Amino acid sequence: MTTMDTVKLEIDGPTATIYFNRPDKKNAMNPQMHRDMHVALDAIEEAGGVKAVVLTGNGNSFSAGMDLEECFLRPFDDPQLFYRTNLVALKWFQRLKAFPAVTIAKVNGFAFGGGFEVTGLCDLAVASETALFGLSEINFGIFPAGGASWAATHNLPRKQALYYILTGDTLTGKQAEEYGLVNKAVPLEQLDAETDRIVGKIINKNPVTLELAKQVYERTTTMDLPTAIDYDQAKLWELSRLSGNEWINVALKQFEKRSYQPGLSTYKRAEKES
């Protein structure tokens, strides 16, 4: 376990959990937290073998977003300081979106601004039914920035995205599930179990396949079909080479013996494989 000032990191084999850890400040992300997030992501990459990264908050909040005083109000009069301070945040947001392991937001409470954004940047998300999301930027006079508008447009239908951007109203975990911002909303007491259930499905997969599946999904969304097919075929050969042809030599050999039905379950990976 690595302890930083504002972030707690636990790595347990193929699963890492990052806790935003300023519960007294509703886990608002101050400059120290942005620096700590880079340290946490570095540590996960250096550990190797992590397939699922869960992000959650200590206490009753996921994150109340950017620390409005430390990130915006105080450095504002020094443009260079303002720029450098917030660049640290903008960089880890982008790192998170492109992270090689599968990222899962476990939204346990308030998720405003940057907290909403982090949920949208993760690959998957689970929320408590009573979690409260909001793009509150309009309520303090700006629009969602630093990727927060992007997260809204890529996770909500247009009318809902614009509604929450323009009104600053909150939405619950239940509504977030309805609009597709989270995969599932559950009663708070089931949040750990539901997250563990998803993590359990991820960690018995081949990590190379997980990483390339994410790349193919992300890159092909902006391609036309012929380009997407060219790209995914090249990636399939890359996957084959990087994984020692595991899909043929292990997965489909097991299918040949009818030891599992791929429509209903996954093949058995060898113990030594990560």
Ligand code: COA
């Ligand atoms: N930036 C800085 N401080 C914040 C913060 C933020 N984004 N969110 C909460 N805090 C601070 C509060 O100011 C308060 O500090 P204090 O104890 O020094 O007075 C402390 O965290 C606890 O928050 P409080 O408002 O008392 O808790 P609450 O449960 O009544 O309300 C929220 C929680 C999240 C509704 C409320 O704190 C809030 O509106 N925060 C701002 C959310 C926001 O606009 N985020 C977008 C940022 S991009």
